[in-house]
Amino acid sequence: MSSACSRPRRLLLAPAIAMLSTSLVCFPAFAQSRSDGVLPPVTVQAPDQATRPAARPKPRAAAPAARAARATTTAPQAPAVAAPAEAVRGPSLTVLTVQQALRDIEQTPGGVALVPANAYRNSTVSNTIKDILDYVPGVFAQPKWGDDTRLSIRGSGLSRNFHLRGVQLYMDGIPINTADGYGDFQEIDPTAYKYVEVYKGGNALQFGANSLGGAINFVTPSGRDPHPNGVSVDAGAFGYRRLQANAGGVNGAWDGYITASTQATNGFRDHSDGHGNRVSANVGYQITPDIETRFYLNANSIRQRIPGSVTKQSALNSPETAAAGNVTLDQQRNIDTVRIANKTTIRFEDTVVDFGMFGVDRHLMHPIFQWLDYHYQDYGGFAKVTDDRLIGGFRNRLVAGVNVLNGRIDNKQYVNIAGNKGALASSSIDSSKNTSLYIEDSFYVLRNLALVGGTQFLHAARDRRDRYLADGNQSGSTSFDLWSPKGGLLWQIDPTWQGFANISRSAEVPSFGESSSGPGIPSIPFTSIRPQRATTYEIGTRGRRPDLTWELTGYRSEIKDELLCLYSAFGNCNVTNADRTVHQGIEAGLGAAVLKGLFDRGPAPDKLWLNMAYTLNDFRFDNDAKFGNNLLPGAPRHYLRAELLYKHANGFYAGPNVEWVPQAYYVDSANTLKTEPYALLGLKAGIDNGGPYSIYIEGRNLLNKTYIASASIIDKANANSPLFEPGTGRAVYAGFKAKW
Incomplete structure (x- = not known):
């Protein structure tokens, strides 16, 4: 191991800065979306800071005079600054277009990404969240079974062996x-x-978001988007089939959109069959050209069997075999969900106000070691204000808001008798309340350089009322008041190239699932678990040019009280607070035209595109009393995803891709048991010229490599620890899509 790895406090930012300086010299150009074959995440088409953006569609008559009046107040000695980005939205106020969302996200002085649907939707089977996030550096997303996925961003939630913690998921901001x-992927x-x-x-x-990993927001179209009508059919290996359709349109001030899908699979592994139906819809009404309200509906019904984690030997020698206990207990994860919401947007001269409310009803029917029945x-x-104006001749962008998320869990657990409910084993009412207030201000001291400062305050409360006292009273409550400040700078080096740096705090509140109890381990109730706090240092660059996109970020997070697996009983991880840990790494994304005009040298020459996302993870304990400077388990040190696509102007594309984990990673905090390295070869081809029809065929793991896709973690493992999720074998999928 290199010296950089053997010293836990040594910064990885030094090599990141060196790579950054190299990139500043070497990367030319301006970007395209991955529909042209380049890497999607990252940045965006940056407006020329020297010019004022186009006026909004229907400006008030007094607007030019008002702007002129403000301009004349500029002090003569003030330097030239960026003009404010006015409240340009359309055709919908409540649902931004891709370009508008790119413009907004580029105001962030740190690691962000925007993945448009055409980066993955028409060229892959698009079955799980991995298909969406495959080319976002810093994200590790690996399927476990069905739609369930192990997701970690910058090492978040490594100890959560079930569901998700450490990343906040949103659908249209809900x-x-x-x-x-805790989060789940089956509703995505x-x-x-x-x-x-x-x-x-x-x-x-x-x-x-009060978490180390941050947030992911999934945005649905509106009826005002182009081509709102469509249908798609996908089918492939292991009995997979899906039918999806969408429809929408505009009628005066009204617009509407609905999309629905039904899918089913037999599964690669035994006891992994499942099916699901999902619907998302919204209806918008433009009260005036500057006021729009939109109502949302999302409903899901998912039925999924769980094959379970197995030993390393079983995963590598008999990957299709399910865990025996999962079959005996007929373990499943079934969810019915209905989500409703409203969002209203009001646009003023230099200010946009967004506000709304939501409600979610979710029923989890989950026979595992017990039969979980959670409602x-x-x-x-939420409410958010974005104000972008000139103050004393200097551009100033202020974002402030409040989010409220409260909830109640009617929690019942029964004895699992071969997948059926037995006697009641536990029951409680778990209540949570969360209120966060935030403010962030970007002040442009130069027309292309902004100083950014902000903070977030979170008040969170957890309360459990135990209704089953045969095993003692587990009732309790706890609350937290947490501040998370941040500061940074955003440098628009030219219209296609940004540099950024920031220092931020995050504070992650424990869920009801964090506690420790069992034979031979200390009993720590959920009320004694402290919030996880992190200070993150970040520096990077990103850009988009005609034949090149790039992202290069180095970061270091110094964490206190990280929620980790320090004890275990019966193979289950008990999550408590570690002392100090360090997460640091490098995130690099590249999309480049390697060759142009191979067979067609016309005005739109054919191209050979390279898409690549590389993540370096260095996560470790920091002089821990029990685990010293051991590596944190659960994520690979190196992760590379790359593809090389031939693309023609007529829409034809074809090429290989690779997923590479060159170094095995530990699955226990004691660093005694590892996964195995692997490399997977894939190939895809299709036709997609932006017209009404597209078709694709995709092969995955074509060499039929037996590998471990993901792993649960534990404090100390042995050769018989059932922690491993086998990856899927050779698979071929194909699909057809039409839109109008």
Whole structure:
């Protein structure tokens, strides 16, 4: 291991800065979306800071005079500054276009990404969140079974062996995570979104995200989007089939959009069959050209069997075999969800106000070691103000808001008798309340240089009322008041190239699932678990040019009280607070035209495109009393995703891709048991020229490599620890899509 790895406090930012300086010299150009074959995440087409953006569609008559009056107040000695980005939205006020969302996300002085649907929707089977986030550096997303995925951003939630913690998920700004913080992937339908926003770590300030990993927002189209009508059919390996359709349109001030999908699979592994139906719809009404309100509906019904984690030997020698206990207990994860919401946007001269409310009813039917019957009812609201104007001749952009997320879990657990409910084993009412307030200000001291400062305040409360006292009274309550400040700078080096740096705090509140109890381990109730706090230092660059996009970021997070697996009983991880840990790494994305004009040298020459996302993870304990400077388990040190695509102007594309984990990673905090390295070869081809029809065929793991896709973690493992999720074998998928 290199010296940089053997010293836990040594910064990885030094090599990041060196790479950054190299990139500043070497990378030319201006960007395209991945529909042209380049890497999607990252940045965006940056407006020329020397010019004022185009006026909004229907400006008030007094607007030019008002702007002129402000301009004359500029002090003669003030330097030239960027003009404010006016409240340009359309055709919908409540649902931004891809370009508008790109313009907004580029105001963040840190790691962010925006993935448009055309980056993955028409060229892959688009079955899981991995298909969306495959080319976002810093994100590790690996399927476990069905739609379930192990997701980590910058090492978030490594100890959560079930569901999700450490990343806040949203759908059209409405929380997918429950009020106590845990998330699930089964309600995500990759076919339903126009784009997906990724805010890493403290860069998710505006979502009220209080987690190390940040936030992901899945945005559905409106009836005002082009080509709102469509249908798609996908089918392939292991009995997979999906039918999806969408429809929408505009009628005067009204517009509407609905998308629905039904899918089923037999599964690669035994006991992994499942099916699901999902619907998302919205209806918008423009009260005036500057006021729009929109109502949302999302409903899901998912039925999924769970094959379970197995030993390393079983995963590598018999990957299709399910865990015996999962079959005996007929373990499943079934969810019915209804989510409703409203969002209203009001546009003023230099200010946009967004506000709304939501409610979620979720029923989890989950026979595992016990038969879990949980009924969730979450509700809340939000308000956000974005003000972008000249103050004393200097551009100033202020974003402030409040988010409220409250919820109640009617929690019942029964003895699992071969997949059926037995006697009641536990029962409680778990209540959560979360209120976050945030403010962030970007002041442009130069026309292309902004100083950014902000903070978030979170008040969170957790309360459990135990209704089953045969095993003692587990009732209790706790509350937290947490501040998370941040500061940074954003440098628009030229219209296609940004540099950024920031320092941010994050504070992650424990969910009801964090506690420790069992034979031979200390009993720590959920009320004694402290929030996880992190200070993150970040520096990077990103850009988009005609034949090149790039992202290069180095970061270091110094964490106190990280929620980790320090004890275990019966193979289950008990999550408590570690002392101090360090997460640091490098995130690099590249999209480049390697060759042009191979067979067609016309005005739109054919191209050979390279898409690549590389993540370096260095996560470790920091002089821990029990684990010293051991590496944190659960994520690979190196992760590379790359593809080389031939693309022709007529829409034809074809090429290979690779997923590479060159170094095995530990699955236990004691660093005694590892996964295995692997490399997967894939190939895809299709036709997509932006017209009404597209078709693709995709092969995955074509060499039929037996590998471990993801792993649960534990404090100390042995060769018989059932922690491993086998990856899927050779698979071929094909699909056809039509739109009008």
